[in-house]
Structure formats: C-alpha cells, structure tokens
Amino acid sequence: MRGFMMPWVHFTRDFNFAATPAVTIAYRAGMVEFVHRRCAGEAVAKDRGRIVGRPAGRKASKGKRHGKA
Secondary structure: OOOOOOOOOEEEOOEEEEEEEEEEEEEEEOOOOOOOHHHHHHHHOOOOOEEEEEOOOOOOOOOOOOOOO
C-alpha cells in the first residue's frame, strides 16, 4: 500500500468496514476519505476502493468541532 500509515481512499463501490465486532462504518461509492490502513487494505482487496493522494483543499482530521469549547 505504498507505505502510507493512514491513506486517503477513493471508494469506487459501497463498502462496509467492520472496525470492531460492534461497529461498522459505511462508505458510499464516490467518497474520498482518510481511513485506517486496515480499512484501506480491505477496500482495495475487495475491489471497492483505491488509494489516492490527498485531495486539494482537504486535510486529515479526526472530526469537526461544532460550537465553542
């Protein structure tokens, strides 16, 4: 996977990633997301996505804060 720790993935088909037995994350076809390498590996292996570079204007983050702290 080209040595990326947490790659950007362009999902070409819908993909459900089982992060834990109790948590499944759904990625829709067309999404470009910064994901864990296990998720990226499974998506690529199942032909559901491909590794891409960081999209222009996007930066990796764990989530967005809303409102004031």
